[in-house]
Amino acid sequence: MSAVTAGGTRTRSTASLRHRLAERGVDSSLFMLLPAIVFAIALFIYPFSYGIGLTFQPTLAMQAQWGGGIFANYVAFFRDPFVFESVYLTMRLALPVALFNVAVSVPLSFKLRQRFRGKETLTMLLVLPITLGTVLTAQGLLIFAGRQGWLNRFLLQIGVIDQPLTLVNNYWGVFFSLVISGLPFAFLLISSYLSGIDPSIEAAAKTLGANWVQRFRRVTLPLLAPGLATTFILTFVLAFSVFPSARLVGDAMGETRVMALMGYRAFAEQLDYPMASTIAVMMGVVELVIVAIVLVWRSFMYKGSTGGKG
Amino acid sequence: MAIAAGTFESLELRGVGRSFGGVDALVDLNLMVRAGEFIALLGPSGCGKSTALNCLAGLLPLTHGQILIDGARVDTLAAEDRGFGMVFQNYALFPHMSIEKNIAFGLEMRRLPKQEIRRRVDEAVALVKLEQHVHKLPGQLSGGQQQRVAIARAVVLEPRLVLMDEPLSNLDAKLRLEMRTEIRRLHQSLGLTTIYVTHDQEEALSMADRLVVLRDGRVQQIGTPAELHDAPRNAHVADFMGYRNLLDLVITSVEGTSVTATDQGFTLRGTAVDPVAVGDRVRAAIRPEDLVVVPASEGASDNTNVATVSIVEYHGREFAVGVTTPSGRLLHVRSDHAPAIGSPVELRADPARVLVFPSDPSDAAALSVEERELEEVRT
Numbered sequence: 001m002s003a004v005t006a007g008g009t010r011t012r013s014t015a016s017l018r019h020r021l022a023e024r025g026v027d028s029s030l031f032m033l034l035p036a037i038v039f040a041i042a043l044f045i046y047p048f049s050y051g052i053g054l055t056f057q058p059t060l061a062m063q064a065q066w067g068g069g070i071f072a073n074y075v076a077f078f079r080d081p082f083v084f085e086s087v088y089l090t091m092r093l094a095l096p097v098a099l100f101n102v103a104v105s106v107p108l109s110f111k112l113r114q115r116f117r118g119k120e121t122l123t124m125l126l127v128l129p130i131t132l133g134t135v136l137t138a139q140g141l142l143i144f145a146g147r148q149g150w151l152n153r154f155l156l157q158i159g160v161i162d163q164p165l166t167l168v169n170n171y172w173g174v175f176f177s178l179v180i181s182g183l184p185f186a187f188l189l190i191s192s193y194l195s196g197i198d199p200s201i202e203a204a205a206k207t208l209g210a211n212w213v214q215r216f217r218r219v220t221l222p223l224l225a226p227g228l229a230t231t232f233i234l235t236f237v238l239a240f241s242v243f244p245s246a247r248l249v250g251d252a253m254g255e256t257r258v259m260a261l262m263g264y265r266a267f268a269e270q271l272d273y274p275m276a277s278t279i280a281v282m283m284g285v286v287e288l289v290i291v292a293i294v295l296v297w298r299s300f301m302y303k304g305s306t307g308g309k310g
Numbered sequence: 311m312a313i314a315a316g317t318f319e320s321l322e323l324r325g326v327g328r329s330f331g332g333v334d335a336l337v338d339l340n341l342m343v344r345a346g347e348f349i350a351l352l353g354p355s356g357c358g359k360s361t362a363l364n365c366l367a368g369l370l371p372l373t374h375g376q377i378l379i380d381g382a383r384v385d386t387l388a389a390e391d392r393g394f395g396m397v398f399q400n401y402a403l404f405p406h407m408s409i410e411k412n413i414a415f416g417l418e419m420r421r422l423p424k425q426e427i428r429r430r431v432d433e434a435v436a437l438v439k440l441e442q443h444v445h446k447l448p449g450q451l452s453g454g455q456q457q458r459v460a461i462a463r464a465v466v467l468e469p470r471l472v473l474m475d476e477p478l479s480n481l482d483a484k485l486r487l488e489m490r491t492e493i494r495r496l497h498q499s500l501g502l503t504t505i506y507v508t509h510d511q512e513e514a515l516s517m518a519d520r521l522v523v524l525r526d527g528r529v530q531q532i533g534t535p536a537e538l539h540d541a542p543r544n545a546h547v548a549d550f551m552g553y554r555n556l557l558d559l560v561i562t563s564v565e566g567t568s569v570t571a572t573d574q575g576f577t578l579r580g581t582a583v584d585p586v587a588v589g590d591r592v593r594a595a596i597r598p599e600d601l602v603v604v605p606a607s608e609g610a611s612d613n614t615n616v617a618t619v620s621i622v623e624y625h626g627r628e629f630a631v632g633v634t635t636p637s638g639r640l641l642h643v644r645s646d647h648a649p650a651i652g653s654p655v656e657l658r659a660d661p662a663r664v665l666v667f668p669s670d671p672s673d674a675a676a677l678s679v680e681e682r683e684l685e686e687v688r689t
Contacts, residue, residue, distance in 0.1 A: 198400065198402065200398050200400060200402040201402050201403075201404060201405070203367075203369050203389075203396075203398070203402065204396065204398060204402035204403075204404075204463075205404070205415070206368075206369065206388075206389045206390050207367055207368075207369070207389055207390070207392075207394060207395065207396040207464075207473075208390075208395075208415050208416035208419055208463070208467070209390045209391070209393070209416055209419040209420060209467070210390060210415070210419045211390055214419060218415070219404055222406045223405070223406060301406075302405065302406030302447075304405055304406075304447070304449050305405060305449060306405055
């Protein structure tokens, strides 16, 4: 029965309840989400909540050493210089690596947008490192750039240096390893963002008298910036959670004592699960802070259509 | 009006050509443009008209020839130094800038003083009647409004030459007619020298002072709209100028320029554009409006053929009729009444309006009836 309401503008629907629910997206197809929900609860939500719970159950030794009751782990995290310094050491790696990957990918993507001979080969070479595991990369770096590696021997022989360069087992070893694994991701992402910008927009800027610097600064960069922000976040997160290469080609107890290593130390060497969880939670918090800063910056930029095929 | 065209006497294209990896997209284009002229480059898709425009704009380097303005070469200048305005088919507005900023962009690149920029942007905005929209982003405007912004952005620089690349092809039919008038008005009031690329012959005929018809990268004919409309140089130009009926026939008699041609019982008297001899294979071109349906009973009149009605379309004042000749040829004709489908009719043509072109043996193979129909579907 359809009755005109007092306002006279809306009529009551005569459709069945089932039909009305379906209009709002509530129907039997929701069951298709079931596997995803089960996995999310079993593998993420429950363990994550359990881990957070653990951080508030510090061991008696921790409570005795740092005080603070159930917050003893957090007190330890901020008060223990050996632990807290790892935040700085991780940032010192992840921020420059992420910036480097984004900065190098931009001109690369620009060049590879044009058509030229050997473009496919070059693209393949750039993307190939994605297929290499971290351990393989680390092993390769040790052999190639170690004190007795090919690179040092070659440079010594041609007389460029008289002492072998220390390129692995320190900060730079991890830096190179993170660039090797992160650059292909950054390059692929930025290429796809760039292909989303209609080339005729740049052509228009050209006919309006803008030289390449002005075109890049006034037109391409503002359109590309949201993509650069996203790419920066992804390569930053990849680099921030570095663990194997920090151990294999880094200086695990010195320059590259990253947060992931500290968490592992608490977990496997000190068997202090609550402290390991605390470090893991704090890793997430630090990452979220950086991501939030970048996203806030990104929210001030134009994010609409850029007219291209992307 | 403060916005005015940049001045020059003549623009000359001398043997301009462009090839892509050995494939010629544009061959030997020679054209002399006087200041203030409106030139249309006309042709089907892939004929080289956009290539020609991009070469002029400097977005594509030439592979042959020169472009000169008052005798000074401009083809060696970079696109940003030529001072030509360009309007793109997809508008190519800067999506992250307001309408105002879009229009001001070129002026800012020239480092003009702030007040000067303000004044000229306001004028250009008024010119295209977009005063209420200056603070919006291009994405918030309709297609026609975006196209007006693109035009304002190009003309605000007072360019020596405005290049337009199919600017109306993304608009709906009604808006296209309005914008056609608008562009024509701007051209006349500002005295802008314009080169306009289009595949729409009606658009080109109604807007341009002179037309350049291109096909496969080669110029077919250059002339005023009237010249092209009434006296196309060859069958391709005729085809493009609305001569929808192209018939491959054989000459049976010649008297001066008046010739008779026939094929499979279809006989037609017409006017030879180039000298032909008896026995030559020719292509006769007739506009639908010059092939008129007369009732079969009238008969006995001059230059008529019989055919059967197969399609009738209502076009307002008259009917567009598709008829089939006994040999199975489909012809497009006009009629003032709606003949019954399947009924026999007689078609009458004025011999002066039947143009007979010698058929080029390579063309006949290259452009069969099916291909021509395909081309029509594409354009």
